[in-house]
Amino acid sequence: MTAMASASPRSVSVAVENPGLAAQVSASERKHLIKMLALLAPSVIFTALFFVLPLALFMFRSVDNPEIQTYLPRTAEVMQSWSGQGEPDEAAFAAIAADLNAIRGQPSLGLIGRRLNYALPGARGLLTKTARRLPIAEGASAKDALIAIDKQWADPALWGVLHQQSGRLTDFYLLTALDLHKSPEGELRRVAPEQRIFIDLYGRTLSVSLTVTALCLLIGFPVAAVMARAGKRAASWMLMLVLVPFWTSLLVRSTAWVILLQNEGLVNKALMALGIISSPLPLVFNRAGVIxxxxxxxxxxxxxxxxxxxxxxxxxHLRAAASLGASPLRVFRTVYLPLTLPGVAAGGTLVFVLSVGFYVTPALVGGPGDQMIGYFIAYFTNSAVNWGLASALGAFLLIVVAAIYLALGKLVGFNRLRVR
Amino acid sequence: MRSGSSTPLIERLALSGGRAFTYAVLVFLVAPIFVVFPLSFTAGQLLVFPLPGWSLQWYREFFTSPLWTGALLNSLFVGIVTTIVATVLGTMAALGLHGARFRLKPFIMALLVTPIAVPVVIIAVSAFYFFAAVNLVGTYIGLILAHVALALPFVVITVSATLQGFDPNLPRAAASLGASPLRTLRTVTLPMIAPGVASGSVFAFVTSFDELVIALFITSPQQRTLPRQIFSGVSENISPTITAAAVVLLMVSVVLMLVMEWLRARSERMRRPVGAEQ
Structure with a gap:
């Protein structure tokens, strides 16, 4: 910034004296800029290609809905022009019979079955069963034939789902991740109580993260204060001890806690030896262990x-306040705390933002009821193979993280949101 | 601050209480590490104290089992390649950012450092979908590309920080004395920013060497890294071999941390203006 301020007046005065030289200066400045941009380009391209693009494609999956239009093209077309109310006409039945017949015995049938199953459990079985009995006899009514194969084809709910899910984009995953669904009439409703899992998940993620953040600040503040007051040698030793775990793999530390906190672990043995408890406390594979x-x-x-x-x-500052008669508590409250607040805000932001995205530690140290959003993103990617839902959860997590970063970054300055 | 006899009793009490608390917290911070260390030398089969005796058997198992040595070699290989690529790209980017003035610069800087701010599980899942589409899941290249994306910001940040104290007149002086741009870079710029580049590369290596989540998603057993191997061991059943593996992982990080702190102290000495008092 200062370089710019000092450079421009000089080039202005040069321009007044000698226009030819000014052109030379600006040409050389342009050449310099191009050189610098060329140095930047590889990293920018790399980050765009291997970070931004994958992230954008992943986020897009939360609204992407290619399956029905790809595998059931005729049905999708009929559904798009249908009102979605009641039972569709013969054309819809004929379309889905033709579509299913076309992909009979192919992997596509399984893929479309899985996709419809997300919205309507049992749809996969219905499609498989129906496809096996196709094609229908020449000249017969497709509607009668399908209903003869399975009565569910007469169910308006099935057609409602097909109608809602036939678009190229869908809000289905985002709604599911909020425990919502759309009725056949298009109204938003909460899903049945036993299926509501995601609101609880966000609540759990937030409560674990807030607890961890509060504890880290309550413990971290006095420690930092003592370190800041300590002599140079002592401070650098303490800093080293704080940095050792910081540089140690998170995995090693989580593993160590499993060993330490298990029933036969050191913590329980020590507590029992001290006579504080008589039987081992359950400290691992539960919420206490995670925290x-x-x-x-x-x-x-x-x-x-x-x-x-x-x-x-x-x-x-502190001495001045004290010499003016403020009590130690008042000095702390009115001088020390406000002056150190930016550090507290930065530390709290970092801890909170990192903890909402935690995956490894809860997976190792927690029980099934202690898993956070990160675990479910992984679960829907690997085990349940519902990529749209994984992506919707990821989108919500990313929005929360980005909002906190931007809000607090503006407040305390982005350069503070770095540890070292 | 002098704590003379005039310091009120309450403040002195708060101070010594704070000190005791701080020592307890510091013990809490390092304790788990010092628990893993002795357990890895146990002569028994179980991870319990007191140790029945000392033995190197678990290290022998670690260094002779192809499962573990393969994982260690994979981690070293991926870590070293990641470090080279990230250090070269990141140093170039930091030099470019430092030397250029243009309107989009804050945006470019933000773009280059965002990978640090995004939860790693999201990066891992995104990488998984993306690399699956381009057939890079289960390849060394895929893992290295993902690790470079994660490590690059650390190099950019560290080298940029070093460049903050770098006098732009020095390369100009070299150029005015007739040095070619390449020679200026080699003999003036790089030696000045070398400590920053070195700490950036240490950061990049540790980022890759300790990284677990991406490895879980996009590697096949052939590219299993040390963290991944430890993770699968811990989720099944913790054997003392895992503690030996953990100690190996730990020693590498701690040694590199010491290198890094040394470099940091060195670069701070170099950046201090002549004559300025500490």
Whole structure:
């Protein structure tokens, strides 16, 4: 910035004295800029290609809906022009009979079956069963033939789903990830209570993350304060101890906590030897274990930004306040805390944003009821193979993370949101 | 701050209480690591204290089992290639960002560092879908590309930070004395920013060497890395071999951390203006 301010007046004065030289200067500046952009280009292209593009494609999956238009093209066309109310006419039955007949015995049948199953459990079996009994006799009514194969073809709910899901884009996954669904009339409704899992999941993710953030700040603040007041040698030793776990693989630390917290682990043995408890406390594969391990993993992210702000707080301010008669508590509340607040905000943001995305630690140290959004994104990708839903959950997680970063980044400055 | 006799009792109490608390927290921070360490030398079969005796058997198992040595070699290979690519690309980008002034610069900087801010599980799943579409799942290239994307921001940030204290007149002086741009880079710019480049590359290596989630999604057993192998062991049944593997993983990171701190101290010394008092 300062270089720019000092460069432009010079080029202006040069331009006044000698227009030919000015042209030369601007040509050489342009050449320099091109050279610098050429240095930047590989990283920008790399990041765009292997980070932005995959992320964008993944996000797009949450609204992408190619299956019905690809595998059931005739049905999709009829459904698009149908009102969606009641039972469709003969043309719709003929279309789906022709579509199913065309993909009979092919992998596509399984794919479209899986897709419709997300919205209507049992649809896959119906399609497989129907396809096996196709084609229908020449000249017969497709409607009668399909209903003869399975009564479900007369069910308006089935056709409602086909109608709703026949577009190129769908809001189905995003709604599902909010425990919502659309009635055949197009109204938003909550899904049946026993199917509501995602709102609970967000609540759990938030409550674990907020607990971890609060604990990290409560523990990290006094530690950072002591470090900031310590002598140079002591401070650098303490800093080293804070940094060792920071540099240690998260996996190793999570593993260590499993070993430490298990029933025969050191923590339970020590507590029993001290006579505090008589039987082992359940500390691992539950919420307590997740919170202990996550606080351990994330504590350096709280300590370091707070410490770096505290180091810059001059003791003179505190002494001035004290000499004016403020009690230690008042000095702390009215001088020290406000001065260190940017560090607290930065540390809290970092811890919170990192913890909402946690996957490995809860997977290792938690039980089935302690898993957070990250786990379900992985689950719907690997085990349940519902990529649209994985992507919808990912989109919500990303929105939360981006919103917090932007809000607090604006508030405390983006350069503070870095640990070292 | 001087804590003379005039310091109120309450403040001194708060201070010593704070100190005791801090020591307890520091023990909490390093304890798990110092628990894994002795357990890896146990002569028994179980991960319990007190140790029945000391033995190197689990290290022998680690360094002779092809499952573990293969994982270690994979991690080293992927880590080294990632480091080279990320360091070259990231250093170039930092030099470009430092030297250029244009309107989109803050946007480009933000683009280059965002991979750090996105939860890694999202990056991993995105990489999985993307690489599946281009047939790179289960390949070394796929894993390296994903790791470079993750490590690149660290290099850009570290080298950019070093360049902040870099006097732009030095390369100009070299150029005015007739040095070619390449010679200026080799003899002036690079030696000045070398500590930053080195710490960036250490960062890149550790990022790749410790990375688990991406490896879980996009590797096949052939490219299993050390973290992935440890993870699958932990999810099944923790044997002492895992603690030996964890110690190996840990030693590499801690040694590199010490290197990094040394480099940081060195570069801070180099950047301090002549005559300025600390």
């Amino acid at each position: 202990i391990a996550m606080v351990h993993v994330l504590l350096p992210y709280a300590i370091l930004p707070i410490y770096s702000v505290m180091k810059g707080v001059s003791g003179n």
